[in-house]
Amino acid sequence: MANILLTQQCVRSCPYCFAKKHMADSEKSATLSWEDLIHIADLFDDTPEKHLSLLGGEPTLHPDFVDYFVYLIGRGYHVSVFTCGILSEKRLDELVAALSTVNPGKYSFVCNLNHPSMSTEAETERIDAFLTKLGKQTALSFNVFTMDFTMDYLFDYIQRYDLRRNLRIGLAHPIPGETNACISPGQFGPMIERLASYIPKCISSGVVAGLDCGFPLCKFTDEQIGKFYKLEHGSQNRSLKFVCNPALDIGPDMKVWSCFPLSRFNKRSLYEFNSVDEVMEYFITFHKETRAKDAGAFAECASCAYRAAERCAGGCLAQSLNHLGMTEVVFGRDA
Amino acid sequence: MAVVIFKAIEDCNSNCLYCKVVKKPRDEVMSLALLETVFMRIGDFLRERPDETLEFTWHGGEACLLGADYFRAARRYQEKHCAGMEKRISHLIQSNMTLLSQDLVDAFKALGINKIGSSFEPLPNIRGFGPERDSDAYNRLFFKGVELAERNNLTWGVIYVVHRRSLGKAKEILRYLVNLNPRSLPQLNKIYLYEEDEFGLDISPEEYADFLGELFPMFWANRKRWGGLQPISTLVNAMEREGGSVCDYSGKCTRKWLYIGPAGKASHCGKGGDYDLISYGNIRDRSIAEILADPLRAPLEARQESLPLGECKDCRFWGICHGGCPLDALATRGDILKASSHCAFIKRFMGEYVEPITGMTVNQRPHANEYERRKEVGIAR
């Protein structure tokens, strides 16, 4: 339902990082306070999913991370932690001990695992330690940001640490007005083809690969759609969708925005809203207004029947903002 | 309802600055014989008017100086001359409470008094005993009186007299008085001085308006808490619903009010009696009905007809103040038919504080034709 950024600090510096701009613009030392965490938990208390995700930076760097985690579970939330898996020994032990009495069905970890060549030996060691101890509650996440990507190592990790058989495949999106490593829309077709080439391996390994937001429907062949559908069908975690429902990101300063690539657009304080519905309505309006000005990542989005029928969002909204040349906008209800 | 302002005594144990300006002798106390006459007159009055009620306010001076026996005597006379009509008489008392005793409280209760109207002054040496006006000693006794009253379930409230030394301290003073008695908001009255201002206490109507104006934002922001604050409350109610309840602004005191002094002298009200502004003879010689029908009261009625055609003709606050207190007009302008000097207060307070803050505009101009006037009276947002 919402992603809570506990801290702006991170132990990594991934080339595709879509939080890069947000983190560069933010106060590094800012961490989410208890009071604000309680406010978030109160606000989302009535949402049917009762699910919150903890992000960063690297959320486990927050000094009270373990307490926050245990608290949200105590409030009845299912909590997902998005981590790079690089935790100090002390923090990892603390976390493992705290979770020893918690029902594993109440939480999960999503470990963003870059290719081993991008990690130092020490980093790899910490990741291994994390997956050794908490692998059963961990699924992997992989971000596509170059065309020559390989995913083979992911299957090795899943096998070696008996990780959850879910794989999140994210697409690195451009940050409007900034340069980061991402796939340009013109390369979407070959990129999807390369992704689809891993489907047989997924099937043989029993891994459900789910596509995150921003993939445009038209860049898949019918055969590819069918294969991904079959792969995901019945999975409790994902279902193949090409639409975009604003995800809410909440910063340590209680600013809320919809998705990292859009972190500079229509950012508001969460305290300005009385309910989650109000927040959602605000960002849905923002998305609709933007898409009304620019239909999507491709010129043909403007005349696309699937786009018109809202079965495809036309790629990430960040693409539209790039087209519109928007780097700093504030519009919406207080324009 | 007839209102009797009854001053059986004008002497006081305190030496408050704003009372000291009244120079007339204060040594007389109404005799018990005359007290009995008063109740005899009341009995006659009520007997002839079965639907009439009478409010009997014990004023002073300090009424407690009369002693408990005096009040017990009053009760006896009431029983004797007003038998069967006691329920139509309501007794109120004004007292500084510094002399209150259990004996007095018992006597008050026997008369049906369950509320004491008092006065208090947070600023030092304005109310107090002796030539130095020892407010500390005064306040200690006042608190003892408060304690005794509360223990006996007598409610009490204070009138605060706004004078020159109060200016600029409106919020402070109000807070003090509210803290002192949160259950009864004080009434903030302007000082009335019709003789020499020996101590430099007098204030202009405009200054009074500014004093109340300082409080108005707070009043308006939270009427649930401050709704009973007088006279602001009366003025705002009058603005919203037409008509006021404080005597000064009602325009309806003509045939209702009656002052009786220690020697039986009858006048219109406290102000009229204190400053000898108007005399209706003596209660020894005249019945209450005769005093209320005194021809000298006719100009007060005429005033309500003449002011709307003259001085107050174009005043949009007419429906709120009705020309103000006629006795004040007589004292300050020498003519009971004129508008009160309070006019400047109403205009400034309503125009510079109430209207801008509430966003309402008062339009209660007088009209010769009452029907037309009533149709047009109202508040435009």
Added chain:
Amino acid sequence: MNELIPVFAPDAGLSKRLDVEKVVLVFDKLEDTLESGSSHEREQSLHCVIVREARNLDLLTFEGIEHALPIALFVPAVGSIRIAISRAKVYSAFNLRIFLPALPRENLVHARILASLGIEMAVVIPQEEKDLPWDEISDLMHYAVYSPSRKGSIEPFERFVTRGDTQGVTAFGSPWFDDPERFIHIDAQGRLAFSKRDLEEGHFLQTRPEELSNLHQNEEYQGNLKRWQASFLRNSKCSYCAAWSACQGAYIESCSHDPRCEAFFSEMVEALDFRSQNRGRTKIWQS
């Protein structure tokens, strides 16, 4: 006027001398309530027990404690908040309110955390302390009063806004039994005092426990109730304070050098006005 409730450590002899219906029994340790606190063989019915623990909350176990026993549990701090969070359901299962001192400031955060988990909480704001964290206390009060979330109540704010007198004064310290119109504290020698502080400082009433049921008529008691008048006689700062009805000069130590004290109590009065139309629930013994 309500009947006064005596507050004292269990003492069968003293109980017999008291002609009252309800008592509050004081214990030093939670486990001590096992016998005396839950026993029904008393002269009077139990309003609640007070447990003044020297140990932090995380070190306390509730094994064997009667679930229905009304407990006002005073602890110096929470200790490990993680342990306390993990035991939230345990605490909620008891008829319990946990009292934390307002200092250190961390206690205010912990009070909020535990309240948000549904636990009835209180913060004790000491009158004798000069440097009180008024901003943080105010923040907690706002959460307690204005946040519509489901949570345990937080005293003294809850009682003030639900039971406070919009037209009169309200005893702010009543939740921690500092309210001479409701509670009288008695020591082991049978000496009576208006508050725990008075008891500790030796300010006793010159009367005996046997007189408790008639204490409202006692002149000394009445005189003590009027101690507030001194502020007005001295024309002290308190008598002009916008928040007198909430504080009555109790926090003069802090207020004399920190204007945030008056600001906080003014907010308290506003909160009372705000909530006076919409009075909420409070557990009976805690009201």
